[in-house]
Amino acid sequence: MKLENETFIVTGGASGIGLGITRRLISEGGRVVAVDIDAAAGERLTEELGDKAHFVHGDVTDAQIATTSVAEALNVFGGLNGLVNNAHASRQKPFLELEQSDWELSFSTGFQATLNFMRAAHDELAKTKGSVVNFGSGAAMSGQVGQAAYAAAKEAIRGISRVTANEWAPEGIRVNVVSPLALTPGVEAWSKSQPAQYEETVAKTPLGRFGDPETDVAPIVAFLLSSDAQYMTGQTLMADGGTQKLY
Ligand SMILES: NC(=O)c1ccc[n+]([C@@H]2O[C@H](COP(=O)([O-])OP(=O)(O)OC[C@H]3O[C@@H](n4cnc5c(N)ncnc54)[C@H](O)[C@@H]3O)[C@@H](O)[C@H]2O)c1
Numbered sequence: 001m002k003l004e005n006e007t008f009i010v011t012g013g014a015s016g017i018g019l020g021i022t023r024r025l026i027s028e029g030g031r032v033v034a035v036d037i038d039a040a041a042g043e044r045l046t047e048e049l050g051d052k053a054h055f056v057h058g059d060v061t062d063a064q065i066a067t068t069s070v071a072e073a074l075n076v077f078g079g080l081n082g083l084v085n086n087a088h089a090s091r092q093k094p095f096l097e098l099e100q101s102d103w104e105l106s107f108s109t110g111f112q113a114t115l116n117f118m119r120a121a122h123d124e125l126a127k128t129k130g131s132v133v134n135f136g137s138g139a140a141m142s143g144q145v146g147q148a149a150y151a152a153a154k155e156a157i158r159g160i161s162r163v164t165a166n167e168w169a170p171e172g173i174r175v176n177v178v179s180p181l182a183l184t185p186g187v188e189a190w191s192k193s194q195p196a197q198y199e200e201t202v203a204k205t206p207l208g209r210f211g212d213p214e215t216d217v218a219p220i221v222a223f224l225l226s227s228d229a230q231y232m233t234g235q236t237l238m239a240d241g242g243t244q245k246l247y
Pocket residue numbers: 011012013014015016017018035036037038041058059060061085086087088089109135136137138139179180181182183184185186187
């Protein structure tokens with residue numbers, strides 16, 4: 001198996017795309033420290049996946065949680081080979097209606113948390129020549145209405161990903177971005193409240209459907225974390241059914 005005995009931190013790893021990634025990395029032989037604010041989802045995760053998954057209950061906006069997660073990876077599994085910065089919370093509102101707290105939510109859970117985890121993980125990733133996968137969004141790249149706070153944080157994440165890909169390459173650490181489209185419980189709820197927008201998104205997706213977190217998005221994350229992607233860094237991969245093209 002590609003990721004045999006390798007250890008990964010996955011933020012937001014207990015539900016949605018993060019859960020799909022956690023399951024996939026374990027199915028490929030890896031072990032996962034899943035960090036999530038949702039304690040009940042964390043409990044379900046460890047029940048399902050046993051001792052290959054270690055749950056850290058916490059808020060990724062707290063820098064201490066990043067340090068704790070790296071320490072847990074070392075204590076429980078003996079090392080760290082990769083980091084997946086997947087968690088991100090945000091509110092959708094027209095630009096002029098966004099309040100300071102809305103900007104703070106998106107930047108603290110998305111940008112600042114990514115930054116904190118990258119800082120905390122760097123020294124261990126340098127030892128293992130590990131890899132970082134951060135999360136972008138097609139909504140940010142296309143400038144989807146109502147997504148200003150989210151888009152700004154997502155593009156800031158892509159900015160630091162390109163810079164650290166260059167700065168950390170001499171140490172053998174690769175940094176890439178995945179931009180997904182997947183049917184998570186959150187998206188499912190949105191599809192019921194905004195069926196027209198949901199259908200419009202499906203219609204604009206060449207492959208004609210939302211992706212599955214585990215079978216459509218997670219394999220691309222697993223690829224980037226594996227040695228198959230050893231010559232790839234600073235890139236954004238679209239796991240979105242062909243919705244956006246980057247040239
Ligand atoms: N689902 C999509 O179609 C889509 C599209 C574009 C980008 N993305 C990105 O993919 C990633 C995952 O998306 P998703 O749809 O699975 O999200 P989600 O909201 O369904 O799940 C996010 C996970 O993060 C956890 N989380 C939220 N805030 C947290 C915090 N402060 N501390 C710790 N954990 C926290 C949640 O409990 C949940 O388990 C995000 O970065 C999102 O922006 C998703």
